[in-house]
Amino acid sequence: MSGSSAALQPPADAVKPVRHPDAPAPGELLGAHYGGCFGCGGDQPHGLHLEARAGEGVRITAEFTVQAAHQGAPGLAHGGVLATALDETLGSLNWLLRTVAVTGRLETDFLRPVPVGTTLHLEAEVVAVAGRKIYSTATGRVGGPDGPVAVRADALFVEVKIDHFAQHGRPQEIRAAMEDPDQMRRARAFEVNP
Numbered sequence: 001m002s003g004s005s006a007a008l009q010p011p012a013d014a015v016k017p018v019r020h021p022d023a024p025a026p027g028e029l030l031g032a033h034y035g036g037c038f039g040c041g042g043d044q045p046h047g048l049h050l051e052a053r054a055g056e057g058v059r060i061t062a063e064f065t066v067q068a069a070h071q072g073a074p075g076l077a078h079g080g081v082l083a084t085a086l087d088e089t090l091g092s093l094n095w096l097l098r099t100v101a102v103t104g105r106l107e108t109d110f111l112r113p114v115p116v117g118t119t120l121h122l123e124a125e126v127v128a129v130a131g132r133k134i135y136s137t138a139t140g141r142v143g144g145p146d147g148p149v150a151v152r153a154d155a156l157f158v159e160v161k162i163d164h165f166a167q168h169g170r171p172q173e174i175r176a177a178m179e180d181p182d183q184m185r186r187a188r189a190f191e192v193n194p
């Protein structure tokens, strides 16, 4: 069974998303937006180390291989970890819009168990934008990019000002991210236009 709630149906005045002219080219690896990110960062030993790649239009593909540290039931991925993979992939879409946004709502369907060692092939797309609200959808397939769908999600991201992170984040991590010598990563840690 699947189908998102009314809160995730774009309103009548929603518009089609527009890919930013400076968005990475289709096929380009995005790399981690922040080393400490549990979804994509290289500094998290038990993180997902998810690798996202720009697609055509406002689409992203990504891969994540389930490790032993990601188990819920014996030998199977934890549902929360799979939701994280979907959330991270959906979050990466905002880099194609060059919009700073956070997840407001994430609705997930778990359709098949995902064993440890499996590579999840993720695909996500922005479907509509209404003011600060960004509506997007994602699937995660097993056995290859055309394999059966194991997980899927619909989401609403809400655009925020950069102050959101300074206001709510812990000062030491904010400071460290701001001091990253890599200008692109510094910008992307908070999804700011470089």
Ligand SMILES: CCCCCCCCCC(=O)SCCNC(=O)CCNC(=O)[C@H](O)C(C)(C)COP(=O)(O)OP(=O)(O)OC[C@H]1O[C@@H](n2cnc3c(N)ncnc32)[C@H](O)[C@@H]1OP(=O)(O)O
Binding pocket: 007, 033, 039, 087, 088, 091, 092, 093, 094, 095, 101, 102, 103, 104, 105, 131, 132, 133, 156, 158, 160, 188, 191
């Ligand atoms: C390249 C990589 C990029 C980064 C990857 C990131 C990884 C994945 C992303 C995340 O996990 S982000 C972390 C998890 N999310 C959060 O921590 C967000 C916590 N929530 C908030 O900070 C605020 O609730 C939020 C900014 C989402 C909204 O608060 P605001 O006060 O700014 O807005 P407001 O509540 O007025 O809502 C704005 C609109 O969104 C709607 N909205 C907000 N939350 C909603 C919700 N949960 N469900 C449905 N609609 C929602 C709300 O109804 C309203 O609609 P209208 O404009 O039509 O009135």
